[in-house]
Amino acid sequence: MDSESDADYQLRHRTQWSDLLLESRLPPFEHPRKEWLADYVSVEMASTQDDHVPVAIFDKAPVSVHRHTGPDASDAVSVTGDLTPTMLPHIVRKRVLDYVRKVLDALRVRWCVTHTEVKLLPDAVDLIEVNGRVGGHLPRLLAVLGGPNLLTIAMNLALA
Structure with a gap:
């Protein structure tokens, strides 16, 4: 939601629940390499007992938002594209991976594949x-690019 009037609209049109949770929006920022890319990425990570190994980082095309066209007057938000390998500069890529590892450690994630957006x-x-x-x-x-098979990795990790 972008404004108080949008919150009012949602409260008037929602029938499935009576309360809304409002979150503050993180400030917009440009992708460090390409202005046409979104300001967030996803990280696919394979976690074992002792390590979190990056499988891929996907740059994102900006999301598409259609106001009030989703169920119960919600906004319909769609992902419009993913690109890999990432175009992030090395220092930003390292910052992203270090951060995701810390998050997964804090959550005590083990023996699975995770999809994390930052x-x-x-x-x-x-x-x-x-x-x-x-x-x-x-x-x-990843399969089209000849990359690793995330589903096979996930199944192998589930078996520890």
Whole structure:
């Protein structure tokens, strides 16, 4: 939501639940290499008992937002594209991977594949979400590129 009037609209049109959770929006930032890329990335990580090994980092095309067209007057938000390998400069890539490893350590993640999205900021990154699963259509993208099979990795890790 972008404004108080948008919150009012949601409260008037939502029928499935009565309360809304409002989050502050992280400030916008440009992708360090390409202005047409989104200011967040996803990291696919394979975690063992002792380590978190990056499998891929995906740059993102900006999301598409269609106001009030989703279920119950919600906004419909769609991912419009993923690119790999990442175009992040080495120092930013290292910052992203170090941060994701710290997040996974804090959550005590072991023996699984995770899909983590982080927001790029001028001198830092911030967490958007962590999922203990393979990220959507990303295994297909890696397969087309001849990359690692995330589903096989996930199954092998599940067997420890």
